[in-house]
Amino acid sequence: MKYILMMNGTKAGVDSYRAWSKQDVEAHFAYLKRLNCELAESGELVANEPLGAPEQAKLVQAGANGALMTDGVFPESKEFLLGYWIVDVDSAERAYQIAAQLSGGPGPGGMQLSMPIEVRQILSPRTSEPA
Secondary structure (H helix, E strand, O other): OEEEEEEEEOHHHHHHHHOOOHHHHHHHHHHHHHHHHHHHHOOOEEEOOOOOOHHHOEEEEEEOOEEEEEEOOOOOOOOEEEEEEEEEOOOHHHHHHHHHHHHOOEOHHHOEOOOOEEEEEEOOOOOOOOO
């Protein structure tokens, strides 16, 4: 079964992250890189790509006279997508285990984070199954 694991955050959270020391940022990304490598080696990682900064986001909606587009982080939004992982695993429980690992990466001073990770099943056949 495929699942998408979505890391969401707030503008305050992103601003807080930007204040981390270089050492803390490097430790966090090293942790994520190790986890991504483990998932790739086990064959569970389908996709993981970095996203642009939230202020680079555009919100596009259809309008009567064409597309309407707004810039950046929206003050009315409580959360926005920071990153995602698509995994192909044998059970929902395994997807939850991976989400917990993503959630608990190191933060400032090596303290364990508790980032919310939304887990949703992708309604398509497994990678190894015919379409």
